[in-house]
Amino acid sequence: MPVRMAETKIGLDGVRHVARLARLELDAEQEARLQHDLSAILEYIEKLNELDLGGVEPTAQVGEAGTPMRDDVVTNQPAAEAALANAPAREGFWFKVPKIIE
Amino acid sequence: MNNELFRLTISQAQAALRRREFSAVELTRACLERISAVEPKLNAFLTVAESEALIQAAAADRRLANGAPALCGIPIGIKDIFATRGMRTTCASRILENFVPPFDATVVARLREAGAVFPGKLNMDEFAMGSSTENSAFGPTRNPYDLARVPGGSSGGSAAAVAADECLAALGTDTGGSIRQPAALCGVVGIKPTYSRVSRYGVVAFASSLDQVGPLTKTVRDSAIMMRALAGVDPRDSTCSARPVPDYEAALNGEIKNLRIGVPKEFFVEGMQPVVDSAVRAALKRLEADGAAVGEISLPHSQYAVATYYLIATAEASANLARYDGVRYGLRAEADDLSELYGRTRAQGFGPEVKRRIMLGTFALSSGYYDAYYLKAQRVRTLIRRDFEAAFGACDVIVTPTSPTTAFRLGEKTQDPLQMYLSDIFTISVNLAGLPALSMPCGYDGNGLPIGLQIIGPAFGEGVILRVADALERSAPVPRRRPAAV
Numbered sequence: 070m071p072v073r074m075a076e077t078k079i080g081l082d083g084v085r086h087v088a089r090l091a092r093l094e095l096d097a098e099q100e101a102r103l104q105h106d107l108s109a110i111l112e113y114i115e116k117l118n119e120l121d122l123g124g125v126e127p128t129a130q131v132g133e134a135g136t137p138m139r140d141d142v143v144t145n146q147p148a149a150e151a152a153l154a155n156a157p158a159r160e161g162f163w164f165k166v167p168k169i170i171e
Numbered sequence: 172m173n174n175e176l177f178r179l180t181i182s183q184a185q186a187a188l189r190r191r192e193f194s195a196v197e198l199t200r201a202c203l204e205r206i207s208a209v210e211p212k213l214n215a216f217l218t219v220a221e222s223e224a225l226i227q228a229a230a231a232d233r234r235l236a237n238g239a240p241a242l243c244g245i246p247i248g249i250k251d252i253f254a255t256r257g258m259r260t261t262c263a264s265r266i267l268e269n270f271v272p273p274f275d276a277t278v279v280a281r282l283r284e285a286g287a288v289f290p291g292k293l294n295m296d297e298f299a300m301g302s303s304t305e306n307s308a309f310g311p312t313r314n315p316y317d318l319a320r321v322p323g324g325s326s327g328g329s330a331a332a333v334a335a336d337e338c339l340a341a342l343g344t345d346t347g348g349s350i351r352q353p354a355a356l357c358g359v360v361g362i363k364p365t366y367s368r369v370s371r372y373g374v375v376a377f378a379s380s381l382d383q384v385g386p387l388t389k390t391v392r393d394s395a396i397m398m399r400a401l402a403g404v405d406p407r408d409s410t411c412s413a414r415p416v417p418d419y420e421a422a423l424n425g426e427i428k429n430l431r432i433g434v435p436k437e438f439f440v441e442g443m444q445p446v447v448d449s450a451v452r453a454a455l456k457r458l459e460a461d462g463a464a465v466g467e468i469s470l471p472h473s474q475y476a477v478a479t480y481y482l483i484a485t486a487e488a489s490a491n492l493a494r495y496d497g498v499r500y501g502l503r504a505e506a507d508d509l510s511e512l513y514g515r516t517r518a519q520g521f522g523p524e525v526k527r528r529i530m531l532g533t534f535a536l537s538s539g540y541y542d543a544y545y546l547k548a549q550r551v552r553t554l555i556r557r558d559f560e561a562a563f564g565a566c567d568v569i570v571t572p573t574s575p576t577t578a579f580r581l582g583e584k585t586q587d588p589l590q591m592y593l594s595d596i597f598t599i600s601v602n603l604a605g606l607p608a609l610s611m612p613c614g615y616d617g618n619g620l621p622i623g624l625q626i627i628g629p630a631f632g633e634g635v636i637l638r639v640a641d642a643l644e645r646s647a648p649v650p651r652r653r654p655a656a657v
Contacts, residue, residue: 131605
């Protein structure tokens with residue numbers, strides 16, 4: 070489907086680079102669509118440039134729990150058989166994947 | 172016997188079950204029959220667990236015979252984002268289409284312990300990313316007030332199922348409005364608790380600094396009952412607060428005299444339907460008549476909330492969704508090597524909106540862009556948080572519309588992601604600040620569609636929010652209207 074071009078905030082090369090980082094295979098149509106959508110969203114996000122953020126600390130987390138530590142004890146939960154029950158491929162008690170190293 | 176048991180609230184059913192006016196099995200059967208009758212129109216459920224629910228109900232009847240726990244025999248629908256032991260949990264995604272968790276989410280375990288019955292798992296936007304439930308890989312849910320319209324999202328199945336009386340209450344999650352906006356569009360009550368109030372163990376993660384779990388119910392009292400059952404510390408979720416959980420229901424005394432209600436001038440914006448504006452203002456008049464003091468406040472940075480949210484939420488999502496790699500569970504695509512396996516599995520498993528957000532989040536975190544996008548958004552988040560801190564110096568709760576419009580039509584916003592994002596303009600800043608907020612019906616538009624009103628409280632202010640909501644429910648000029656389309 071042809072898409073109306075917003076002002077280009079990210080090029081096709083940029084889209085392909087980000088897709089590689091995100092481990093997403095895209096076809097040409099999806100690349101074009103994402104270039105359009107991301108450009109439009111990034112254009113809207115430029116609104117944040119109106120603000121003077123000098124001296125403003127970033128907020129990474131709200132909440133009050135902090136980072137409590139728990140005792141480092143083995144629970145073996147879920148059990149191996151339960152953990153493997155959803156595996157797309159297995160061999161014995163292992164997850165099976167294509168060969169990684171030649 | 173009453174043949175419309177499915178219409179009951181939790182509070183009504185609790186009392187009647189204890190008096191043994193009917194059995195938990197009869198109540199569950201009524202809900203299951205209701206589900207069979209309306210599901211062809213609504214598609215609110217992804218899984219209906221008829222035989223499991225009847226087994227749970229029979230167990231509840233045995234417990235009811237000797238001093239039953241709070242939710243004994245109450246049918247509660249579960250958004251399909253919660254892990255349910257032995258019951259398929261898809262997150263409305265192809266990538267988890269056949270995933271059967273080996274454990275229960277903490278909140279699911281708590282409901283089980285409290286005697287609840289689970290009729291099934293509810294539809295949603297894929298990975299909770301959306302505002303209309305149109306992003307479900309298994310087809311959209313319809314609004315029970317008008318089948319041509321969306322129920323909102325992402326907890327659209329939860330809101331539609333409660334509105335249509337398929338279950339007495341439902342569990343939802345809210346990252347930017349995903350409980351409150353569908354509650355508004357379907358005319359039910361939905362509360363997003365304070366960040367850290369409810370455990371998220373076993374909830375499929377979307378944006379970890381924003382996600383919260385909460386109930387959708389028919390009445391405010393039912394939300395208070397559910398909150399008591401859900402909230403509280405969990406050793407399996409280190410972000411969960413250890414604060415004691417109050418008896419929220421006991422605080423519903425209708426007393427709001429001299430309570431200060433702030434109305435942010437920025438929230439009555441262009442693009443809002445006049446009927447939404449007037450319904451919220453009429454509700455404020457009723458609160459004033461009950462003795463509350465209504466005054467204008469300012470949240471000057473709220474206009475930046477949507478932009479801030481779509482950087483922070485997508486950045487966190489891109490990290491959280493990295494786990495779907497086709498190795499340990501979920502879909503796996505055919506591939507010759509591991510990197511091809513990752514790329515192809517994720518290409519086949521994720522829908523367009525999930526891909527869009529993973530891409531945006533990966534971009535915002537990528538080398539060369541991190542400071543200009545992600546870090547900047549975190550700084551703006553500080554300003555939004557401070558706006559609320561300042562506002563709560565001058566008022567006890569804040570009242571706004573939940574969403575600028577009533578339910579929109581299917582397909583109306585699917586081609587324009589930004590327009591879809593803007594339907595959460597009033598809910599998003601609350602997640603960024605980590606605060607509790609509730610949506611409840613406050614009237615109907617000319618087409619009979621429900622209008623939602625939002626009440627925001629300070630951190631851990633669920634009690635005062637529920638008290639105000641209950642007062643508003645008591646003074647409602649017309650009772651809740653049943654959905655016309657089912």
